[in-house]
Amino acid sequence: MLSIRDTARSAMGRREWLRIGGLNTLGLSLPGFLAAQEQDTVGNTADPTFGRAKNVIYLYLGGGPPQHETFDPKPDAPAAVRGGFGPIHTNIPGIQFSELLPRTARMADQLAVCRAMSTNDNTHSTSGYWVLTGYKYQGPNARTIQPTDWPNLGSIVKMLKPSEEIPFSFVWLPEPIVANPGVLVSGQSGGFLGAHANPERFTCDPQTPGFAVKEFQLPADVSPLRLSGRSSLLDQIDGHFRDVERFDAVRDFDRHRREAFGILSNGKARSAFSIKQESAKLRDRYGRGKWGQSVLLARRLIEAGVRFVHVQWPREPGDLSSNRPLWDTHADNNNRVKNVLCPQFDVGFTALVEDLADRGLLDETLVVWGGEFGRTVYSQGKLTADDYGRDHHPRCFTIFMAGGGIKPGISYGETDDYGYNIAKDPVHVHDLHATILNQLGIDHTKLTFKYQGRHFRLTDVHGEVIKPLLA
Numbered sequence: 314m315l316s317i318r319d320t321a322r323s324a325m326g327r328r329e330w331l332r333i334g335g336l337n338t339l340g341l342s343l344p345g346f347l348a349a350q351e352q353d354t355v356g357n358t359a360d361p362t363f364g365r366a367k368n369v370i371y372l373y374l375g376g377g378p379p380q381h382e383t384f385d386p387k388p389d390a391p392a393a394v395r396g397g398f399g400p401i402h403t404n405i406p407g408i409q410f411s412e413l414l415p416r417t418a419r420m421a422d423q424l425a426v427c428r429a430m431s432t433n434d435n436t437h438s439t440s441g442y443w444v445l446t447g448y449k450y451q452g453p454n455a456r457t458i459q460p461t462d463w464p465n466l467g468s469i470v471k472m473l474k475p476s477e478e479i480p481f482s483f484v485w486l487p488e489p490i491v492a493n494p495g496v497l498v499s500g501q502s503g504g505f506l507g508a509h510a511n512p513e514r515f516t517c518d519p520q521t522p523g524f525a526v527k528e529f530q531l532p533a534d535v536s537p538l539r540l541s542g543r544s545s546l547l548d549q550i551d552g553h554f555r556d557v558e559r560f561d562a563v564r565d566f567d568r569h570r571r572e573a574f575g576i577l578s579n580g581k582a583r584s585a586f587s588i589k590q591e592s593a594k595l596r597d598r599y600g601r602g603k604w605g606q607s608v609l610l611a612r613r614l615i616e617a618g619v620r621f622v623h624v625q626w627p628r629e630p631g632d633l634s635s636n637r638p639l640w641d642t643h644a645d646n647n648n649r650v651k652n653v654l655c656p657q658f659d660v661g662f663t664a665l666v667e668d669l670a671d672r673g674l675l676d677e678t679l680v681v682w683g684g685e686f687g688r689t690v691y692s693q694g695k696l697t698a699d700d701y702g703r704d705h706h707p708r709c710f711t712i713f714m715a716g717g718g719i720k721p722g723i724s725y726g727e728t729d730d731y732g733y734n735i736a737k738d739p740v741h742v743h744d745l746h747a748t749i750l751n752q753l754g755i756d757h758t759k760l761t762f763k764y765q766g767r768h769f770r771l772t773d774v775h776g777e778v779i780k781p782l783l784a
Contacts, residue, residue, distance in 0.1 A: 366677055374640045374684040376638060378711075380706075381396050387732050402418070427779070430726075448743075448772070456498050457498070468511065470620050486623070493633065600660040669716060676718070686707035709735045750771060758770070
């Protein structure tokens with residue numbers, strides 16, 4: 314049994330404000346959710362930091378970016394620890410980034426960097442699950458999505474803060490997280506909230522000429538006029554059923570049907586994916602690769618009204634059989650971070666922050682950067698060898714945030730001289746989730762899920778808002 318309640322609303326008495334609906338015991342009654350939202354059950358607080366953001370762009374660098382070659386360089390450590398690259402000064406005195414991120418270093422005054430994140434989980438799938446959901450994995454096999462999974466953070470946002478402007482609230486692009494071809498790992502679904510809470514997942518490549526999203530293409534035999542006619546007919550039928558409606562499942566079906574038509578007929582939704590509307594100069598500024606153009610697409614989606622956009626770092630052809638896929642640089646670390654990974658990130662990320670600021674969207678859009686863990690401090694092999702790499706390191710790694718009510722120009726938390734252990738101000742994943750929810754105006758201390766007879770907070774009960782990161 315699953316429900317969600319506001320533990321602070323004693324006036325609700327014995328009747329929980331949200332009950333199971335839909336076609337199975339893991340479904341969720343969205344109308345119940347919306348009714349609860351109208352009653353302001355999302356949360357109320359006098360905290361001035363609460364609810365500063367409307368939207369989230371989560372830049373997920375799958376594989377685990379190395380902290381030494383990004384935001385936590387160790388210039389005084391031995392060569393086998395610090396790697397082949399040195400630090401550079403940022404525009405904030407006392408804060409250094411890797412020399413591979415010159416553009417990002419010049420906008421450090423807009424970032425809040427947290428260098429003391431930890432999961433202590435050395436496996437991609439389970440550590441990633443923890444980072445994406447806020448809960449430690451407890452299931453039988455994290456290399457497959459299960460209906461009992463804890464929902465992705467974006468799914469919770471989708472259900473509690475649905476978009477009022479566009480049929481999408483939680484979009485995932487340009488591709489899913491896979492362990493093998495076609496095998497999706499846990500942590501990227503609506504989990505026990507049901508299929509309705511899943512992200513709208515678009516597997517796409519917005520860098521390609523003539524880019525179009527196949528989900529917006531009408532069948533060849535269906536004109537827009539015929540589509541409108543079908544919708545009108547269904548509206549009449551639905552009107553009859555509403556007169557005699559008694560079950561949540563009927564309402565849920567109606568909602569699903571309306572969303573399906575909304576995807577095809579909503580001009581704003583279709584337009585959001587029309588990246589060709591952007592100038593060639595701006596597209597160049599983001600970088601013409603798959604990742605850079607996906608980040609630009611994320612900005613377009615946020616501008617159109619999407620609440621939560623997850624941008625997955627895309628795989629390269631054949632890298633599922635590689636020993637250095639994505640940011641998982643077990644081998645060829647120097648070449649990968651210098652010539653492939655950091656340049657794309659440095660260009661695309663800084664373009665995003667500048668673009669959001671220019672459009673007046675940065676204050677209301679929380680940008681989050683991170684992966685599932687960091688990389689080892691000791692290099693594997695010789696620094697000049699082709700197979701030089703770093704292995705998994707979940708004991709400490711870096712995440713950062715910008716916009717959305719985050720205090721700019723700070724570095725919080727410290728690691729030791731080798732970047733091996735946390736030395737000061739440790740932060741856990743559930744703290745990150747509590748902070749994101751706080752910024753979105755969702756009180757994680759009051760709202761709970763009731764699942765299988767137990768109550769759970771939206772993120773782990775130990776999660777606390779990281780106050781030093783808030784403006």
